[in-house]
Amino acid sequence: MQSCLYECHVMHHRFAPKAHRFLYRIFLFAIDLDELDRLQQRLAFFSIRRPAPYAFRDRDYLPTHEPVHNGPRPADLAPSSPAASLKERVTAFLAARGVDLSGGRVVLITLPRVLGYLFNPVSFYFCYDRSGVPVASVAEVTNTFKEMKPFFLGPECLVHPAIPSPVACPPSPAFRLRTPKYFYVSPYSDVNLDFDFILHPPGDRLSIQIDDYAGSTRTLTSTLTGSRHELTNARLAWFTLKYPLITLRIISLIHWHALLLWLKRVPWFAKAARAHDQRSLHRPHASIARSPRLEQSGTTPAAVKAETL
Numbered sequence: 175m176q177s178c179l180y181e182c183h184v185m186h187h188r189f190a191p192k193a194h195r196f197l198y199r200i201f202l203f204a205i206d207l208d209e210l211d212r213l214q215q216r217l218a219f220f221s222i223r224r225p226a227p228y229a230f231r232d233r234d235y236l237p238t239h240e241p242v243h244n245g246p247r248p249a250d251l252a253p254s255s256p257a258a259s260l261k262e263r264v265t266a267f268l269a270a271r272g273v274d275l276s277g278g279r280v281v282l283i284t285l286p287r288v289l290g291y292l293f294n295p296v297s298f299y300f301c302y303d304r305s306g307v308p309v310a311s312v313a314e315v316t317n318t319f320k321e322m323k324p325f326f327l328g329p330e331c332l333v334h335p336a337i338p339s340p341v342a343c344p345p346s347p348a349f350r351l352r353t354p355k356y357f358y359v360s361p362y363s364d365v366n367l368d369f370d371f372i373l374h375p376p377g378d379r380l381s382i383q384i385d386d387y388a389g390s391t392r393t394l395t396s397t398l399t400g401s402r403h404e405l406t407n408a409r410l411a412w413f414t415l416k417y418p419l420i421t422l423r424i425i426s427l428i429h430w431h432a433l434l435l436w437l438k439r440v441p442w443f444a445k446a447a448r449a450h451d452q453r454s455l456h457r458p459h460a461s462i463a464r465s466p467r468l469e470q471s472g473t474t475p476a477a478v479k480a481e482t483l
Contacts, residue, residue: 176206176281177213179409180380182400190393192438196431200420201413204376205230207261207280218407219414227414230286232260235297236314236324237456238267243463245454264299268310271326277304283376288421298382300375308332308375311349317359318428319445319459327351327371349373356453361442362435363394365451378402
């Protein structure tokens with residue numbers, strides 16, 4: 175099967191306004207969306223319909239049939255219906271941007287629900303045509319308010335020769351895009367920064383880098399690097415023991431490092447303060463859904479949601 179697991183290192187290094195760096199280990203699923211039924215049949219701890227320690231639900235991803243906050247109408251983004259499968263929604267999302275995925279496949283790098291709890295700071299879709307050539311990628315960013323925003327990297331973003339990988343391995347093709355964020359990811363990062371994506375299609379190694387830029391100044395770099403493992407019952411059981419309650423660990427680390435940044439007196443701002451600059455996202459939080467422009471709220475630092483990238 176194409177589906178597998180990746181054991182990864184996550185590294186974040188903030189350069190400005192104050193330095194802050196951390197490194198931790200996780201594991202991720204790489205799921206070929208055409209193999210979901212086979213995975214459910216083969217894996218004791220994985221399910222797409224019934225309750226299970228690892229539960230994959232289509233509705234948790236790419237909600238292009240839902241309203242879009244402060245952006246184009248849903249039909250302008252991707253024509254889809256609530257009944258469409260995730261593979262169908264991805265195909266429609268790409269078709270709306272001129273990419274024909276007929277007969278192709280989609281590999282999703284993510285974590286499913288773990289004991290019912292879901293949180294992915296970012297999930298990555300790698301899309302291949304019928305001949306197996308990578309033609310597009312989508313980075314679906316989710317913040318701690320459960321808002322979601324997809325960033326599209328099309329065929330024009332595929333770079334040859336590739337940008338050097340963050341890990342020591344032979345160069346490979348990579349999707350590269352620098353684009354305005356317009357999304358509240360962290361109270362310590364302006365929503366008007368740029369994302370700079372470098373996404374290598376996964377193989378024996380996983381290599382992803384996302385940088386934040388304020389003009390020409392890089393303020394933050396984040397890397398996700400790892401090695402491929404077969405997706406078997408034994409391997410999944412071992413990773414479950416090695417990384418228990420992985421989604422809860424991720425959200426706990428996010429809030430822990432947010433507290434450390436606050437203790438370092440890094441300037442922060444409340445989510446409602448920049449409502450008009452948060453664009454083209456799904457499932458808007460009440461703090462921005464009430465009005466396109468809101469004055470800064472009385473949120474206290476203790477209530478600030480933490481960074482997810």
